[in-house]
Amino acid sequence: MNLKKIIGFYVLMFISSTLFAQAERYHLLVGTYTSPGKSEGIYVYEFNTENGEIAYKSKVILESPSYFAVSPDRKFVYSVSESKESKINALSFDAKSGELKLINSRPSGSAGPTHISVDAQRKYVFAANYGGGSLTALAIEEDGSLGDDIQDIKHEGSSIVMKKPYVHSAVVSPDNKYVLAADLGTDKINIYRFKSQNRPLALVSAVQPFALLDPGAGPRHSAFHPNKKYFYSVTELNSKVYAFEYKNGRLKQIQSISMIPEGFTGPGHGADIQVSADGKFLYANTRSTVNEIAIFSINQSDGKLSLIDKQPSLGKSSRTFAIDPSGNWVISTSQGTNELILFKRNQETGKLTVTGQKISIDKPSLVKFVKMD
Template sequence: MHPIKESTVSGPDHARQSNGLPANSRPASGLRRRGFLGLLAGASALPLLPAASAGARATSEPATTTAYVGSMSSTGGRGFEVAAFDAATGKLTATTAVEGVPDASFFATSADGRVLYTTNELEQGSVTALDITDPAAPAVLGSTPTGGAGPTHLAVHPAGHLLAANYTDGTVSVHPLDADGRIGDATDLVRHDAAEPHAHQVLVAPDDELVVAVDLGADAVFVYALEGGKLAQRQRLDLPTGTGPRHLAWHPDGNRAYLLAELASTITVLDWDGAAFTAGQVIGTRDEGAAGENFPAEIAVTGDGAHVYASNRGDDAIAVFAVREDGLERVGSTPTGGQWPRHFAFAPDGAALHVVNQHSGSITRLPRDPGSGLLSPAEESGAFASAVVLAFAP
């Protein structure tokens, strides 16, 4: 493991690639943050189900379906891989790697499910479009620079734009999409106002118009209107210094959201009035008495709105919460069976969580009780070096 450079922002996700440092080294202390590599962890919410929702068990499901795994090619991964998912066994088996898609760290899809977009989490960041009309044989349509460094998250806006959050320099870029799904040059690049901004997530609000960006370095959530390919700020919600907000997940009712803090190991319940957020309950993600470093990564809400899940990197567990009228109640925690759970995705039938354990190069399956929300002990699902994100194809 190479040494990690000091940064004013703590956390584990982002190595300074310009110095030749590994993209996913674990920090030696809570005040160390790698320069830019990291995920998602709120979730892309289109047909791929990376981590956005899971409803009741489907009445029928094909025996085998396609899944996509993104990994850090800069640290030994294969970039973008296609995998076969066996619904009966829960196993994922790699079938092929798609060339020309380095450091694929987060996914989103077009509204019609024909095009998949991925971040290329490089110092000179870019986003790549892949045609997945044939889910088992994705074809690269092309890549476009984001104009920022270390893109960690992206979202498709229904107005025909792709939005990317660039972690390293704290910017959000806007790209027009062609009719065939190809990505155009950026029409806007907004840098968050902070001493050391680190935009970690960008997503579309429930009204399908406003844009929300979560910035770990600014300790803030930004709300924008998208007007003519440009972002116009409508709200800045500041969190306590050192919170380190990473990912936000919407409740299906569209009136609430849950904000996961990487540095504070907390979830803040946010009320949403259609235009702005108000912060409410703050609840911890860790077991009582837990010690040592911990950096939560991903958060997701079930399709029925009854449960919230969050991954804890360090504790290497998934925390389970029940949704109550007045907020969240922590009901359990289950080890992931691997190291550094950066992302997780609901199985297509909602009956399990598949957890991407980055440092152990493994994906594990945690069976899920839809009534209680509780998870059963982890089972092996597949081996994928330096994997950071998983999505199931439509």
């Protein structure tokens, strides 16, 4: 074989391998509100990272699984049922077919579970009970089912806006030693030390029991930076992003930055927050009269944010959004217009562009990508 043919062969191999990598597929899981409405539970789609195509695969019937968490081994999914019964559900998950099956359910401890997370060792799930104003720690058995041991921690206090606690999310720290719970009703990020071996009382207040935000801020969802040194929280009531230095269960606020236009007096209702996998950009959205995804660059030396762009979310009442694992796409839920909306993402600039691609689904509340076997 001559030199030209050899070079051509390797070029062809490179192009083929590149195209193959670009066409990687993922499961896309979508949580919904089922009452009132037409949705029936968690829906599973197949997502093509090359062209952003989304194809329906299956569903599992559950009552208002508005939020769920996928176990690190991808064998289980744990969801809330944000309904009158206020349950936590354990489901088996087939990472090849995408099939979900209900294993068992347990009471969430308090009313209105709105967020759930699972620790890195799959020993516990943590549910934020918005209606009941509490944080629940529920033990997981070896087979992935939910056990009977439950710890329900009632929060106390109020704010200049809210009259009682409203726990909205619970995030596990990267070292799996702490749980940080955002309480919209008390303007606090409550910090708990987590020790799974101390079943059933796996959580205790940390040395720094909480970080206090501005009066009337209303923290909602939070995210860690990939370098594990910074922690960010989006607020629902004053529509800001708060940046913190994080170390060993301690938070030190370094910045707060608004997501809504200067002088704007209407509600913004900050909702969700995501940090890109490379740690260069942070995204946070509003879901009321503004309906935008704010895009911030992250200073790699101090973790501070700079607003670089705002992308209209196109739909209404977008509770959550997600960046796909390739980093090339963002999918936003639109509870108000009953659809998933796809944006193209520029990994160099962080900016988003409209693709026109949408998927109709009644009252979507959460989207998550899961690697496909």
